[in-house]
Amino acid sequence: MRLDDGIVRICSLENTADPGFMPKRRLNAKTEQYFEERGISQNRQYLAKGVSEQVDMVIRIWDDGIRPRIGMYAILTNYEGQEDAGGDQFRIDNVQPLVNDEGLRVFDLTLSRMEDRYDVDAG
Numbered sequence: 001m002r003l004d005d006g007i008v009r010i011c012s013l014e015n016t017a018d019p020g021f022m023p024k025r026r027l028n029a030k031t032e033q034y035f036e037e038r039g040i041s042q043n044r045q046y047l048a049k050g051v052s053e054q055v056d057m058v059i060r061i062w063d064d065g066i067r068p069r070i071g072m073y074a075i076l077t078n079y080e081g082q083e084d085a086g087g088d089q090f091r092i093d094n095v096q097p098l099v100n101d102e103g104l105r106v107f108d109l110t111l112s113r114m115e116d117r118y119d120v121d122a123g
Contacts, residue, residue, distance in 0.1 A: 002036065003033070003034040003035055003036040003060065003061065003062065004034055004036070005034075005035055005036050005037040005059075005079050005080070006034070006035055006037070006076055006077060006078045006079025006080075006082075007032065007033070007034055007035070007076070007077045007078050007079075008032070008033060008034075008035045008059060008061060008074050008075065008076050008077075009029045009031070009032045009074070009075040009077075009087070009120075010029070010030050010031050010032075010061075010066065010068050010072060010073075010074055010092075011027035011028055011029050011030060011072060011073045011074070011075060011120070012027070012028050012030055012072055012073070013025055013026075013027060013028075013072075013073060013118065014026060014027075014028045016121075025118060025119075026118060026119045026120065026121050027073050027075065027089070027118045027119070027120045027121065028121045029075075029120070029121065030066050030072075031064055031066040033061055033062060033064060034061075035059040035060060035061050035076070035079075036059065036060040036061075037057060037058070037059055037079065038058040038059060038060055038108060039058070054112050054113075055093070055110055055111075055112065056090065056111055056112050056113045057076075057090065057110075057111040057113075058108055058109065058110050058111070059074070059076075059108070059109050059111065060100075060106050060107070060108050060109075061106065061107050061109065062104070062105075062106055062107075063097070063104075063105035063106060063107060067095070067097075067107070068092055068095050068107055068109055069092070069095060070092055070093060070094060070095055071091070071092065072091075072092045073089060073090065073091055073092065073114070073118070074089075074090045074091075074092055074109060074111055075087040075088070075089055075090075075120065076088045076090065076111075084117075086120075087120075088113065089113075089114040089117055089118065090111035090112060090113055090114060091111065091112050091114055092109050092110070092111060093110045093111065093112050094108075094109070094110035095107055095108075095109055095110075096108040096109075096110075
């Protein structure tokens, strides 16, 4: 299996403001790795529409010891269809831990595109 469709940075959203000041939210990268774009089944699209959600992409990443969580964010770069030069930002809506055909642990991440962008800490 080759994970060569692009690069993903998995990020958490953190408040970087000093105590007592208005919140200043930034994405902080926890891990960066290559990903494989997966197909989105019609069933998955249909179920998402039933709860007024949109599935924009499903990607597969290796289990590198840092488990992505629902509600974290993914910044995708170097992939076909990239729209923003600094990377496209997505919210992680589902995390599915799996074992691939070769017996390696992977995660399939269901992503929805962000309408608003967050600043990103250099990492």
